[in-house]
Amino acid sequence: MRSANMTAAEVSLQVNLHPLDAPHVAYTLPHQIRALGPQVGQVLLTVDLHRSQGSRYRIEDYDQKLKSLQDTLDRIAAAEPKVKIVEVDYTPPAMRRVARDFLGQDFIPKKAHNGSPFYAYLFGVHAASGDYVIHLDSDMLFGGGSHTWVGEALEKMAQDPSIIACNPLAGPPASDGSLHSQSARRLAAPYPAYSFPSVSTRIFLMDKRPILSGQWRIPLLQPGLSARVQAFINYTPSCLALEDSLSAMMVANGLSRLDFLGRAPGLWTLHPVYRTPAFYRELPRLIERIEAGDVPDQQRGHHDLNDSMFDWSEIRAQLTWRRKFKRRLQYAASGLQERMRDLTR
Template identity: 30%
Template sequence: MNATSVPKVSFTVNVCNSDAPYLEQTLRHMLRQLNFPFFERIATYDPGRQVGKYAERIQGSQSEVERILQTLLAEGVIDRVDVIPWTEEEQNRILLKYFGDGSIGLKDFSGAPIYQYLYAMDACSGDYLFHVDSDMLFYRQGERSWLFDGLELLQRESRVIVATPQGGPPQARNWLERLTGFSFEPKPTTDWHHASFTSTRYFLMDAARFRACLPLQQAKPGEPLENSLSHTFTRKGYQRWSMNGYTHWAIHPWRHDENYVRYLDDLIWAVENGIYPFRRTGFKWDMRTEGEHINEWLAVLRKHGRTLD
């Protein structure tokens, strides 16, 4: 696949007021790291106050988020900002189109978005769409974007609907690896593997195959959208495949706490340079910065010459 044959891929990210403390640095980072000629780059903004577990996050202001988005627009980092409409007519249109049922909750049991995600995806006009949460961080080895590999996979494998990079950098998996600081993980023999669950954190999706899956089906009322996507894809015979190896990986901040915001520029630098604590807390794909866990990241930053305040 070369530059002249790249299909139309939409970039879509959902934004809310609680994203303000990290939004600008993170969007600049992810578009730089993805290094891909997107057909369109859309930020879909919900100015309403967060509810449920999301209400506990550090809250930014609407004026602050609007200023950030306007700056990114003016500099050409993104192409468009859509504001979520909260009219009953638009809510019904989206829920009927994607679930065939206007009574589906606009948010899941925890306050996570359903309608907002679907509205953002519905506004994309590309043949493929790359959806990402506004807090994701990406590592890329070399200049080639993993999205080229993802597109080649989707074009080659007719039952794959979603492709994703590796979730997180290497991590000590047992006492021996923690003791030696060395990974004994065998080198993968294939480039991709089948993953049973489709997270809404980030994915490259074939838009036509997604439309063929509609209407989406909920396994349980009030469940997160990612559960409905995973359930529906499985029932329709589609799969998500994830990359093997660590030439590309994505990592997600487990908390948007004061430590994360304070050291954000340093943490982004670490990810972009493939620097991480091999011995670290939590899942491989989560960046833990709350409390004493930030010290795992600060130690490797100092080891690589970063001066921290």
């Protein structure tokens, strides 16, 4: 039973981290903690050290990036008393515990068919001390600066049990509150608020108790043939991504996700889609601009960071369909060669 009297102590901010994230977390983690830390009782940083066999997901300089990540986390933990750092536990007892609590069975995949995290996400939510968990990917950026948004979200979830998750508004608000890069049902509210039938693993504030109690169960979804081939090449189980499973659970149980700005000044998010050396150099300045509300009109209503705030033309030129197709063929050929070597040993 949800209560309207939830406090910050019962909410955890949980951020998933991997050595691959090392170049940006020195800037994004302090920013995320500034945005949400005062509104929660715990900041849980879950570090995923799993190394994927698939050639597409290998990191050549893994040890160097791991050292950089560890140095950043040590600095943050020393400065932030709410911070707890936990390594994702891949031992069979830990995986069975998470599988039983969230899926109602003994098996849980480490990765989805495309190599994206599956178990690591749910391990983080499971390990968080709060009944309510704000889950983030480590690259999410926050504007608006509201220090009441989490409390408002808890009130809305207490009032409507069909809301499984709440998110800040995706993208800085447009002048009329409309969404320019997403489609959703707008709700009557004194600020932009929208209802979605799905959830993304980039960010969500979720009450995990109905799942832990068995009221809802997260299903494992089987992908189509091409995705099963991709899973074979990537050395991953043949199942769809966690956000697909969570969204299917929502549909099956008549649940929804609420995105809303909240009372002034509100809270909103931006997500950088690409990673380039130029982006890493500009990231500290981008965070300063976002926190100060220095946002051009062309960015408003868009949930991904676009060219009005940072010029992505260089990386887009490298991602033509021919280059992407060639790269996928290279990944597939490399993966199949590794598979054949394994089968003939």
